[in-house]
Amino acid sequence: MQKLQRSFIVLILGLFLFACKESNQKMEVVSAKPNVLIINIDDMGWKDVSFAEAPFYETPNIDALSKKGMWFVNGYASAANCAPSRASLMTGKWTQRHGIFTVGNSDRGKSKDRKLIPIANTTILPDNFSILPQLFKSNGYATCHAGKWHITDNPLEKGFDVNIGGSHAGHPSSYYPPYKNVALKAAKGERLTDVVMNGAIDFISNTEAPFFINYSPYAVHTPIQPVPSLIEKYKEKKVSSGQSNVNYATMIENLDDNIGRLIKALEETDKLKNTFIVFTSDNGGLFAVSNQHPLRAGKGSYYEGGIRVPFFFVWDGKIVGSQKNETPISNLDIFPTLLEVAGIEMPEEESDxxxxxxxxxxxxxxxxxxxxxxxxxxxxAITDKNENRDSKFRTRPGSVMRYGKWKLHHYFEDDALELYNLEDDLGEQHNLVDTEPEKAKELFDMLQEWRVRTDAPIPTEENPEFIAL
Known part of the structure; x- marks a missing residue:
């Protein structure tokens, strides 16, 4: 009997120790902080990657990475040009919250063509926001910015431990040295995109702590400066609709090569399996360089070509690969997503x-x-040959919203509405305001309520220099 009791006690003790071991293993998995990598390309359009059925461009490394995770076909930037989109990504806030609406001044274009006095623009992100690098750093992460920053003068003052070429510069003077406005040294003839990646890889290879990296190359923003060794290859390729710019294609391939180097570095350091990756672009592609058909217009416009971007997520072992998701998302969603991934508490202020x-x-x-x-x-506008609302401006003052398959534009100068069914009319060619008045009213009421709730400033003062045609 005593022998039986001893056996029972040993069995119970064994089960207890096994359970403790299992529990500890689970705690180790949960407590192991994932690395976080944002890949935010500059001016890369929705159709500028070959996995989006763009045969003229070659992005095999980006394509392979996208297949490891979930691609959001309806992925959007929160603004149609650089600085506001980047400020919104870092804060998780709509543009009216931080006041960065554009790059530089807000009254661009000829004064005689502007009916209203626009709302003044902010060019430096205010200090009263908790932004991603600060939150990650305060939670034990090593933080690195690599490439274009554009929303303050110095990323090191905004929570980054390491800064590789980031400043308030919106684009490089040249992709070949001397880069002039990008403070990086390089060997003779070394391309800026390669130099920025060299720094990012060095950071990965020499960082033991969990890391947060904001990799944001200046590419593929202008100036359009080709990679000489790739020019002949693209001259021989068959052009596809809207895509025939040989010099731009070489820049995309060079960028893709560097993405390949980045992923290889993560694999070689055994960090890829514990790295959460976001791939996106700060706005749509520049129409004069590469149009995004069937999407209308491009960078700077709030038609689909200006705000819809390549957008996917990768997390080995947690996000199932080769998924294509139709949910409309915004780069505003990156902020709360990354904090939840890292187990970081959301700031008290409202999340957008x-x-x-x-x-x-x-x-x-x-x-x-x-x-x-x-x-x-x-x-x-950059050129009068475009697909904007008119030939003089990429953007005139207004607001836009998407709800389900419906998209509504509201322009302040003439109080005009445009309603599109994106399911049937992805190119936004057929304004349905007159044929779908109830739907237009439903969306417009929602838009007005949102503007009131968020204190969105609306220009009303008329420009005395305006000349009506």
Whole structure:
């Protein structure tokens, strides 16, 4: 009997120790902080990657990375040009919250063509926001910025331990040395895109702590300066609709090569399997360089070509690969998603994005939610051959929203509405305001309520220099 009792006690003790071991293993998995990598390309359009059925461009490394995770076909930037989109990504806030609506001044274009006095623009991100690098650093992460910053003068003052070429510069003077406005040294003839990646890889290879990296190359922003060794290759390729720019294609391939180097470095240091990766672009592609058909217009415009971007997430072992998701998302969603991934508490202030983790790792579906954009400013056209609302401006003051398959534009100068069914009319060619008045009213009421709730400034003062045609 005593022998039986001893056996029972040994069995119970064994089960207890096994359970403790299992529990400890689970705690180790949960407590191991994932690395976080943002890849935010500059001016890369929705159709500038070959996995989006763009045969003229060659992006095999980006394509391979996208297949490891979930691609959001309806992925959007929160603004149609650089600085406001980047400020919103870092803060998780709509543009009216931080006041960065554009790059530089808000009254761009000829004064005689502007009916309203636009809302003044902010060019430096205010200090009263908790931004991603600060939150990650205060939670034990090593932080690195590599490439374009554009929203303050110095990334090191905003929570980054390491800065590789970031400043308030919006684009390089040259991709070949001397880079002039980008403070990086390089060997003779070494391309800026390669030099920025060298620094990012060095950071990965020499960092033992969990890391947060904001990799944001200046590429593929202008100036369009080709990689000489690739020119002949693209001269021989068959052009596809809207895509025939040989010099630009070489820049994309060079960028893709560097993405390949980045992923290889993560693999060689055994860090890829514990790295959460976001791939996106700060705005749509520049129409004069590479149009995004069937999307309308490009960078600076709030038609689809200006705000819809390549957008996918990768997390080895947690996000199932080769997924294509139709949920409309915004780069505002990056902020809460990354904090949840890292187990970092959200700041007390209101979040304008929504964590995507339930969709990414739990296969959840959302009910439709509205996405909004606000741009109380003017942004002149680069060329009169474009697909904007008129030939003089890429953007005139207004607001836009998407809700389900519907997209509504509201322009302040003439109080005009444009309503599109993106399911049937991805190119936004057929304004349905007159044929779908109830839907237009429903969305317009939602848009007005949002503007009031967020204190979105609306320009009303008329410009005395305006000349009506």
């Amino acid at each position: 994005g929504q964590s995507l983790l339930p969709i990414l790792v739990k296969d959840k579906e959302w009910d439709d939610r509205p996405l909004f954009w606000h741009f109380p400013i003017y942004l002149q």
